Structure formats: structure tokens, C-alpha cells
Amino acid sequence: MYAIIGASGNTGSVVAGKLLAHGEKVRVIGRDAKRLERLVKKGAEAFVANVTDASALSKAFGGTKAVYLMIPPNPAIPNVREDQERVSDALVAAVQNAGVEYAVVLSSIGADKADKTGPVVGLHNLEQKLNGVAALKAVYLRAGYFMENLLPQVMIIKSFGVTGGPLRSDVKVAMIATEDIGAAAAEALLKLEFSGKQARELLGQRDLTYQEVASVIGKAIGKPGLGYMQRGPAQLKPALVQIGMSSNMADLILEMSESLNSGYMAALEPRSAQNTTSTSIETFVTEEFLPRFTGKAVGA
Numbered sequence: 001m002y003a004i005i006g007a008s009g010n011t012g013s014v015v016a017g018k019l020l021a022h023g024e025k026v027r028v029i030g031r032d033a034k035r036l037e038r039l040v041k042k043g044a045e046a047f048v049a050n051v052t053d054a055s056a057l058s059k060a061f062g063g064t065k066a067v068y069l070m071i072p073p074n075p076a077i078p079n080v081r082e083d084q085e086r087v088s089d090a091l092v093a094a095v096q097n098a099g100v101e102y103a104v105v106l107s108s109i110g111a112d113k114a115d116k117t118g119p120v121v122g123l124h125n126l127e128q129k130l131n132g133v134a135a136l137k138a139v140y141l142r143a144g145y146f147m148e149n150l151l152p153q154v155m156i157i158k159s160f161g162v163t164g165g166p167l168r169s170d171v172k173v174a175m176i177a178t179e180d181i182g183a184a185a186a187e188a189l190l191k192l193e194f195s196g197k198q199a200r201e202l203l204g205q206r207d208l209t210y211q212e213v214a215s216v217i218g219k220a221i222g223k224p225g226l227g228y229m230q231r232g233p234a235q236l237k238p239a240l241v242q243i244g245m246s247s248n249m250a251d252l253i254l255e256m257s258e259s260l261n262s263g264y265m266a267a268l269e270p271r272s273a274q275n276t277t278s279t280s281i282e283t284f285v286t287e288e289f290l291p292r293f294t295g296k297a298v299g300a
């Protein structure tokens with residue numbers, strides 16, 4: 001039996017789907033039974049629990065061979081870092097209580113740093129806390145910048161005619177589709193070939209600047225030459241709050257962006273076959289971005 005945190009989300013749904021397709025027993029965890037139904041129909045066992053509830057998670061992890069762990073985003077909460085610590089405490093307590101032997105853990109580029117990386121500090125601390133569980137074998141998947149972070153550009157392009165954000169236009173970032181993270185996590189869970197505690201970076205198909213991303217999007221939406229404009233914190237913070245982030249989350253995102261711009265937060269591994277994944281930005285834009293931009297499903 002495997003247990004999956006965040007099973008209805010971007011990466012967790014892929015992990016659960018792949019394990020089920022492989023004939024494995026899977027316990028999918030989320031707050032809402034309805035959102036887990038799709039996986040239950042494929043044979044999963046649903047477990048409704050909040051990730052802050054250590055005793056519920058201890059039951060959810062009971063009898064499992066391995067678990068997929070993450071700190072689900074909670075962008076509207078007034079104190080994000082406090083929430084992340086509550087969640088990582090609960091996850092670690094549950095791993096200990098249930099005697100979990102293997103964990104594949106969603107982390108991030110920059111989780112090697114203890115400060116100045118915004119929400120990624122919470123992932124650094126999760127790794128540190130899990131390092132304290134002697135009997136656990138864990139792999140920390142330090143993923144690059146999610147391509148899904150590009151989806152709000154649909155609204156930005158429609159409102160301003162350009163793409164925009166806090167990153168410098170020439171900063172190369174490892175961008176990865178969450179589908180590729182889920183696939184890598186599922187593979188690690190099926191093989192269980194890791195021991196001790198190890199970090200493994202997942203860097204997507206190639207490094208990209210926002211300017212390059214704008215050019216790919218521009219071609220796809222029929223606006224060749226679509227530009228990118230870096231925006232400063234004074235302009236961005238109100239926009240982030242307007243799309244539902246707490247003031248604290250907006251500040252953390254801006255702090256993380258500054259660390260990406262300065263190079264403080266960056267991949268540590270040289271690019272290799274092991275950390276490179278298959279989904280290109282062109283594929284992501286065609287399959288995920290374009291349907292949202294046009295309001296039409298792929299192939300429609």
C-alpha cells in the first residue's frame with residue numbers, strides 16, 4: 001500500500017494514477033472525498049484528512065510501504081511560514097507514528113538554503129525534519145519552477161498585451177511540467193531503490209528565460225513577437241493579492257523571485273539525463289496554456 005498526500009492535485013494525481021495503472025494499492029489523501037472520486041473509480045482507497053492533523057495522517061499512513069509527501073500550497077493564509085511548519089510537523093509525526101519506511105518528498109530547487117527563498121524555506125525545513133527520522137529512507141525531489149506558474153499569464157496577456165512578472169527577462173530558470181514530476185515520483189515509489197536521505201533535482205526539459213517563454217506563447221496564440229516586462233514589487237504585490245494571495249504570501253513570492261534573479265536560488269546539479277525530463281515548453285503551451293487562452297479543449 002502506498003499513501004499519497006495531495007492526491008487530487010497537480011503532481012499527486014499523476015503519482016496516484018501511475019501507481020494504480022501499475023496495479024498497486026493506493027490510499028489517496030485529501031480534504032474532499034468528491035475530489036478523490038476520480039481515483040477511487042480507478043481502484044484507490046480514499047482517506048479524508050487535513051495535513052495539519054497528525055493523528056489522522058498517522059492512520060492514513062498505517063500499513064503503507066511508502067508515501068508521497070508534500071506541503072500543499074495555502075496561498076491565502078495570513079502566515080504562510082507558520083502554516084508550513086504546522087504541516088511539516090504533522091507529516092513527520094505521522095511518518096514516525098506509522099513507522100513509514102520510504103518517502104518520496106516534493107521539494108524545490110533552493111531547498112538547500114535556510115533563508116531568503118520565500119515559501120521554499122518551508123520545504124528546506126521539511127527536509128531537515130525528515131532527516132531527523134533515523135529509520136526513514138527518503139528522496140527529496142527538488143523540482144524546478146513549475147510550468148503551471150505560467151497559466152496566470154493568460155489573464156495578463158489579455159489585460160496588458162504582454163507577459164509580465166517579477167523575474168528578470170534574461171534569467172534562465174529550470175522550468176518543469178508537474179506531469180513530469182509526478183512521473184518521476186511514481187517511478188521512485190515503484191522502484192524504492194533509494195536509501196538514507198538523498199536530494200535529487202528535477203530540472204525539466206531545458207532552462208528558459210521568461211522572454212523565451214513569451215516567444216513560444218506568442219507563436220502559439222498568433223501574436224509573434226509577444227513581449228515580457230519585468231514588474232517591480234510595488235506593481236506586483238497588489239496584483240498578487242488581487243488574485244487571492246495573502247499579503248504575506250505575496251511578500252514571500254517576491255522574496256523568492258529576488259533570489260532567483262540574483263542567482264542565490266538556483267539548481268545545484270549540472271544538467272544530465274537523470275535530472276532532465278521530457279515535456280518541453282512548446283508541448284506545455286500547446287496542451288495546457290493554449291486551451292485556457294482560447295477557451296477551447298485540445299483537438300476541439
Ligand SMILES: NC(=O)c1ccc[n+]([C@@H]2O[C@H](COP(=O)([O-])OP(=O)(O)OC[C@H]3O[C@@H](n4cnc5c(N)ncnc54)[C@H](OP(=O)(O)O)[C@@H]3O)[C@@H](O)[C@H]2O)c1
Pocket residue numbers: 005006007008009010011012029030031032035036049050051052070071072073106107108109119123143144145146149178
Ligand atoms: N510552484 C512551483 O514552481 C513549485 C516548485 C517546486 C516545488 N513546489 C512545491 O510543490 C508543492 C505543490 O505541489 P502540487 O502543485 O502538486 O500541489 P497542488 O496541485 O496545489 O495540490 C495540493 C493538493 O493538496 C490538497 N490539500 C490542500 N490543502 C490541504 C490540506 N490542508 N489538507 C489535506 N490536503 C490538502 C488539495 O486537495 P483537496 O483540495 O482535495 O484537499 C490539492 O489538490 C508545494 O509544496 C510547493 O511548494 C512548487
